[in-house]
Amino acid sequence: MSTTQPHLASHxxxxxxxxxxxxxxxxxxxxTEILLFSGLFCAYAVYxxxxxxxxxxxxxxxxxxxxxxxxxxxxxxxxxxxxxVRAAQLNQKNLCTTLLAITxxxxxxxxxxxxxxxxxxxxxxxxxxxxxxxxxxxPAEAEALDDQSRDRKGATxxxxxxxxxxxxxSLTVAALIPPTETFRAPIGPAGLNPAWVDNDRxxxxxxxxxxxxxxxxxxxxxxxxxxxxxxLMTGLHAIHVLVGISLITWLLLRTTRxxxxxxxxxxxxxxxxxxxxxxxxxxxxxxxxxxxxxx
Amino acid sequence: xxxxxxxxxxxxxxxxxxxxxxILTVLTVTASEFNFGRFNLFIALTIAVLKASLVLLFFMHLxxxxxxNAIVFIGCLIFVALFIGLxxxxxxxxxxxxxxxxxxxxxxKPLHP
Numbered sequence: 001m002s003t004t005q006p007h008l009a010s011h012x013x014x015x016x017x018x019x020x021x022x023x024x025x026x027x028x029x030x031x032t033e034i035l036l037f038s039g040l041f042c043a044y045a046v047y048x049x050x051x052x053x054x055x056x057x058x059x060x061x062x063x064x065x066x067x068x069x070x071x072x073x074x075x076x077x078x079x080x081x082x083x084x085v086r087a088a089q090l091n092q093k094n095l096c097t098t099l100l101a102i103t104x105x106x107x108x109x110x111x112x113x114x115x116x117x118x119x120x121x122x123x124x125x126x127x128x129x130x131x132x133x134x135x136x137x138x139p140a141e142a143e144a145l146d147d148q149s150r151d152r153k154g155a156t157x158x159x160x161x162x163x164x165x166x167x168x169x170s171l172t173v174a175a176l177i178p179p180t181e182t183f184r185a186p187i188g189p190a191g192l193n194p195a196w197v198d199n200d201r202x203x204x205x206x207x208x209x210x211x212x213x214x215x216x217x218x219x220x221x222x223x224x225x226x227x228x229x230x231x232l233m234t235g236l237h238a239i240h241v242l243v244g245i246s247l248i249t250w251l252l253l254r255t256t257r258x259x260x261x262x263x264x265x266x267x268x269x270x271x272x273x274x275x276x277x278x279x280x281x282x283x284x285x286x287x288x289x290x291x292x293x294x295x
Numbered sequence: 296x297x298x299x300x301x302x303x304x305x306x307x308x309x310x311x312x313x314x315x316x317x318i319l320t321v322l323t324v325t326a327s328e329f330n331f332g333r334f335n336l337f338i339a340l341t342i343a344v345l346k347a348s349l350v351l352l353f354f355m356h357l358x359x360x361x362x363x364n365a366i367v368f369i370g371c372l373i374f375v376a377l378f379i380g381l382x383x384x385x386x387x388x389x390x391x392x393x394x395x396x397x398x399x400x401x402x403x404k405p406l407h408p
Contacts, residue, residue, distance in 0.1 A: 016300040020361065027364045031371035038375040045379050046386040068324045072317060079313040082304065082354040089303045263300065276355045283346045287339035291327035 007264040015263050026270040030277045033240075037281055040233045044288060047225060057219055058226035059292040061126050061134070063117070067290035070113050071282065077106030078279040081248075081272045088265035093255065096268070100252045103275070107245040114238050121227070128231055132224030233285055240278045247271045302359040312353045319346050 012018035084099035323342040352358040
C-alpha cells in the first residue's frame with residue numbers, strides 16, 4: 001500500500017477519502033476567512049448606511065479603471081489556477097507548471113497595481129485618521145502652517161476666508177461660530193483646517209490622474225474614515241494575495257520536482273480553493289469601494 | 296484518463312466561466328457609469344453575487360462536489376448575514392448623540408481652556 005501510494009496517510013482508507021477529508025478541512029478554513037472579512041464588511045455596512053454621503057464623496061478619489069483592471073487580472077489568475085488543477089489531474093506537468101507561473105505573474109501584477117494606487121494615496125494624503133489631508137501644501141509651506149497651528153494662531157477660523165475657497169465650497173459653519181467661542185478643527189479631517197484655503201489644485205502631483213479630483217462637493221466631515229475602511233479591506237486582501245503567491249510558488253517548485261500525480265494533487269486543489277476565495281472577496285470589494293456612484 | 300479521486304472540470308466550462316466573469320465585470324463597470332439612484336448598490340451587488348456564484352460553482356467545484364462542502368459554506372453565509380443584519384439593526388440608534396458627525400465633545404473643544 002505504502003509503496004504504490006506514497007502520499008496516502010495510514011489513517012485513511014483510500015486516496016479519495018484522504019482527498020475529501022482534506023477538502024472539507026480547507027472549506028472549514030475558508031469559512032473562517034469569510035467570517036474574518038465579514039467583520040470588515042460589517043464595518044463597511046454600518047458606516048455606509050449611516051453616512052452614505054461620505055462614501056459617495058470619498059470613492060471619487062479611487063480610480064475605478066485601475067480597480068477594473070485588477071478585477072480582470074484576478075479573474076484571469078483564478079482561471080489559470082482552476083486550469084492548473086485540471087492539468088495536474090490529467091498529469092500534464094509542463095502545462096501545470098506554466099499555468100502556476102502565469103497565476104503567480106497575475107498575482108504580482110495585481111499587487112503592482114495596488115502598489116501604484118497605495119503610493120498615489122500616500123502622496124495625495126488620502127490616508128486614514130490624522131494623516132488625511134488631500135489638499136496638502138508643498139512641504140515647506142505646510143511646515144510653516146504646522147508651526148503656526150502649534151502656536152494655536154492659525155487654527156482660529158476667520159469667517160471672511162470662506163469666499164476664497166475653491167470650487168464654491170461653502171463653509172457657512174464658520175459664520176455660525178460666535179467670535180468668543182473659538183473652535184479647534186478636529187484632528188484628522190481637513191474640515192476646518194485653513195491650510196488649504198489658498199491651495200491651487202493644479203499644483204498637485206503629476207500622478208493625480210490616479211486619484212480623480214472629486215466633482216461632488218462639498219466634502220463631508222470625517223471623509224478619512226472611508227480611507228480607514230478602504231485600507232483595512234484592501235490591505236487585508238492584499239496580504240491574502242501575498243500569502244497566495246507564496247503558496248503557489250511552493251506548488252510550482254513541487255510540480256517541477258514531480259511531486260504531484262493524478263492520485264495526489266490535493267495541495268494544488270486546496271491552494272486553488274484558497275486563491276478563488278481571495279478572488280471572491282475582491283469581486284465584492286471592487287463594486288463596494290470603487291463603484292459607489294452618486295447615491 | 297479520468298481521475299479516480301475527484302471530478303475533472305472540462306476545459307470548455309472553465310473557459311466559458313472565465314468569459315462570463317469578464318463580461319460581468321465589464322457590465323458592472325458600465326452600469327456604474329449610469330445613475331440608477333437607489334438601485335446602484337442593488338445592481339452592483341447582484342452582479343457581484345452572480346460572479347461569486349460562478350466562481351464557487353465551477354472554479355471551486357461546488358457544482359460537482361459532495362453537497363457537504365456547500366452546506367458548510369452556506370452555513371457560513373447564514374452566520375455572516377446574521378452578523379451584519381443584527382449589527383445594522385441598531386446602528387442608527389446613536390445618531391442623535393452625534394453632532395455634525397463628530398462624537399460628543401470633539402468639535403466643541405475650546406482653544407484656550
